[in-house]
Amino acid sequence: MDKKTIATALAMIPILGVNAGADSIETVSNPAPIQRASVKKTVTADVLNVRSGPGTTYSSIGKLYMGNVVEVISESGGWAKINYSGKTGYVSTDYLKSNESSSGGETSKPSGNQKSIQQVTSSILRVRSGAGITYSKVDTLHKGDNVTVESTENGWAKISYSGKSGYVSAVYLKFVEYVDEDSSGGSESxxxxxxxxxxxxxxxxxxxxxxxxxxxxxxxxxxxxxxNARTGEEVFTTYIIRNAEPRAYGKPTKDELRYYLDPANFEGYSSGLMQFVRLDRYTNTITADSLNKYFASKGTDCVFNGKGQAFIDAAKKYNIDVLYFVSHAMWETGNGKSALAKGQVVTSVDGVTLDKPVTVYNFFGIGAVDGNALEAGKLTAYKNGWTTIEKGIDGAAKWISDGYIHNSKYNQNTVYAMRWNYEYSWHQYATDVNWANGIATMMSSLMEKYGTGEGLLIDIPDYK
Known part of the structure; x- marks a missing residue:
């Protein structure tokens, strides 16, 4: 064989090389991608990274979740090129399942179902009127919301939830379960x-x-x-508890903790169920006039008399549930009658005398540490500019929203979740095991006497 023939033959042999970051040997020249009409496949992994290129060395540009359906453009070397919300991405083919049956080639429906319940994974997810970012925003969903996915195409999911419908990016949905055709992302209470x-x-x-x-x-x-003498709504207030005679507080047993932690013990009645109401949304459950009637029923010395609109404005501004917000404020202030709630005069700050005295209001006892609660609470209110009742209400709403309800780290968006936190047990509101039930009792009373439950979303934890 002459040299020219040998050179030609060698050129046709795939060149082998060592991957510097691994112990295996791989070919330098990859096989050509399998080109075909795009197909739909379903993600089988709990979480699947979408990468910028076909390999784990490429950066992650997003995530998919079990049950997500993706459009596969081509496959090569164990990687699938996909349409990812209008962009190109790559995922491992090991975690994709074909949606085509082996016999007829028609799209299969696992367990005989088309629709699926999926859960929002982002802190805020815009619902749009159509499948694309050019369509108008019609609503907002939050992390943990369950929706019914009716179909998915080009990275957009057509969804229904709470009697509404729209489109969201499928990237931010996590599969929960398949459901029957007539199922929805939640049932009526x-x-x-x-x-x-x-x-x-x-x-x-x-x-x-x-x-x-x-x-x-x-x-x-x-x-x-x-x-056991503590019964009724009026004793469920932080103010009264703090100012009561010494009481028999102690460490709870495991059985006592289990009672308060088990949702099944509270699902059957309104005052128990309210601790699972989602707080990270404003719902028109009560009017300003009704709130004012509620405040008036607590006596002329309730500082919130006539301030119903201020509570609604603050709840809307920070997107929190108004029934909860009012109930929590009443709990913390002893029905609007605590010293910090009724106003405290500040004459000096950090040793410097003010030009004139300033009255401040603190409704959640923010900064009011034990041992020096009144003075510390006054100083916190002054430094935050809570110099009117309305500003105090607004400040309380912002504080609880930022620190708990809309905090992406803690995600404590129900009264139950504020009280009980598995991942961050040090970030729990209050120490009384009955706190969540107490707030829920006040919420229920307010709703039943002056408001409505229309539009509330109740999110009950389902322990494995």
């Missing part, structure tokens, strides 16, 4: 008229949650009152 109930799966068990809270209790982080 049989306890609270007009409310929708959904269940959010947890990655831990009730026993594990009890154990976390029991450990916290040993350090004084969870306390229970065994004073």
């Amino acid at each position: 049989s306890v609270i008229r007009g409310a929708t109930v959904q269940r959010s799966s947890k990655s831990y068990s009730l026993d594990e949650m009890v154990e976390v809270q029991y450990i916290k209790a040993q350090n004084g982080g969870n306390l229970i009152s065994r004073n």
